[in-house]
Amino acid sequence: MARVQFEHIYKRFQKVEVVRDINIDIKDKEFMVFVGPSGCGKSTCLRMVAGLEEPSEGEIYIGDRMVNGVDPKDRDIAMVFQNYALYPHMTVFDNMAFGLKLRHFPKPEIKKRVEEAAGILGLEALLKRKPKELSGGQRQRVALGRAIVREAQVFLMDEPLSNLDAKLRVETRANIIKLHQRIQTTTIYVTHDQVEAMTMGDRIAVLNGGIIQQIGAPQELYDHPANLFVAGFIGTPS
Ligand code: ADP
Ligand code: MG
Numbered sequence: 021m022a023r024v025q026f027e028h029i030y031k032r033f034q035k036v037e038v039v040r041d042i043n044i045d046i047k048d049k050e051f052m053v054f055v056g057p058s059g060c061g062k063s064t065c066l067r068m069v070a071g072l073e074e075p076s077e078g079e080i081y082i083g084d085r086m087v088n089g090v091d092p093k094d095r096d097i098a099m100v101f102q103n104y105a106l107y108p109h110m111t112v113f114d115n116m117a118f119g120l121k122l123r124h125f126p127k128p129e130i131k132k133r134v135e136e137a138a139g140i141l142g143l144e145a146l147l148k149r150k151p152k153e154l155s156g157g158q159r160q161r162v163a164l165g166r167a168i169v170r171e172a173q174v175f176l177m178d179e180p181l182s183n184l185d186a187k188l189r190v191e192t193r194a195n196i197i198k199l200h201q202r203i204q205t206t207t208i209y210v211t212h213d214q215v216e217a218m219t220m221g222d223r224i225a226v227l228n229g230g231i232i233q234q235i236g237a238p239q240e241l242y243d244h245p246a247n248l249f250v251a252g253f254i255g256t257p258s
Contacts, residue, residue, distance in 0.1 A: 021048045021083050022096075022173035022206040024069060029078035031064050031230075039064050039230045042078070049204045051197075053221035055211055056253070061230040062210040066176050069208060071095050082174060098172035100180045104163030106151040112138075113147040116165045130169075137168040140202055141195070157188045161195065168203065175207040181216065193220060214254055218242070226250050 024046040031039035039061040046052045054062045067073040068080055071092035079086050087095055106115050113134055120130045138144045141161045151159055160180065167175055180196070181189045197220060200207055211217055217224050218238045226233045226241065226249075234246040245251035 023048050023081070023083060024052075024174055024206060024208065025079075025081040026065070027079045027081070029065070029068065029080065030076045031061070031068065031073065032076045037230060039068075039075075042232055044225055044232065044235060046206060046208065048206055051200050051207045051209065051220060051222045053209045053211060053217040053224045054227060055214060055217035055221075055224055056227035056233075058212055060227040062212070062227060063178055065227075066099075066178050066208060066210050069095075069174070070097055070099050070176055096173040097176055098167035098170040098174075099176040099178070100163055100167050101178055104160060104180070104183075106159060106162055108151050111148050111150060112143060112154070112162050112165075115151070115162055116169050119166060120169055133169040133171065134165070137165045140168065140199060141165050156184055157191055160184060160188070160192050164196070164199065168199070173206065175205050177207065177209045179211055180209075181211075189216075196220070218254065226253060228253075 026042045026044045029039060029042040030037065042065060054065055056062055064073060068075050069082070071087065071090060075088065079088055081087065082095060082097070107118065110118065116134045116137060117130045120133065134147070138147055141164060143158070143161055143165060146154065146158060151162070154162070163180070181192055184192060193216060209220060221238060223235060223237055224241055225235045228249050234241060234250045241250060241254050245254060
């Protein structure tokens with residue numbers, strides 16, 4: 021089970037409170053989107069699950085395990101960032117294998133996982149190429165592949181499409197949804213784009229000013245926005 025729970029999570033930098041009393045229960049296999057304007061605390065929430073920041077108050081659970089204070093590499097998460105830097109001198113295979121090599125996985129296991137992930141993402145024919153020989157969309161798929169091979173319990177994605185042009189964004193969005201349907205890893209996906217949120221999320225948490233304004237399925241938010249902020253942000257002025 022890869023449920024992720026936030027229980028009364030607060031985060032302060034110096035004395036500035038950037039996240040306030042976040043409570044959310046993300047179900048096993050769920051694709052949860054955190055959406056809200058720039059600076060509302062989305063990345064901070066994700067980074068606390070990853071262990072890159074510690075909450076000032078409250079507890080975070082991955083599965084049944086309280087992970088406060090647990091080292092990021094012991095959290096069984098895989099993160100896809102906005103700036104998905106690939107190693108330019110390494111092949112696609114080696115880029116995808118890198119994290120597993122660091123963790124001393126046996127070679128045959130690495131080969132099996134990379135080939136499986138390549139199959140899922142349609143990268144089989146590109147494994148021997150270098151990043152500069154790939155299109156932007158193919159590179160983004162390699163970045164996703166690096167996360168998949170970890171076979172982590174939870175995927176964390178922080179605006180993974182924001183460096184892509186509009187056409188590629190739509191294509192990669194579809195790839196991520198397909199990927200999730202196939203492997204069903206619990207995912208927290210951060211974006212400031214409401215269209216992305218509405219088309220991708222099983223549920224969406226709308227944040228503003230470090231506070232969750234509403235959590236619900238896209239249709240619920242659309243039909244019954246909890247307040248003017250949600251109505252305006254989701255875009256249903258009537
Ligand atoms: P979002 O991802 O929604 O754009 P962030 O979570 O990155 O927002 O940031 C939320 C707020 O916290 C912002 O005001 C940001 O400036 C502040 N913040 C984020 N990280 C730090 C940090 N390490 N030190 C101080 N302030 C930070
Ligand atoms: Mg951010």
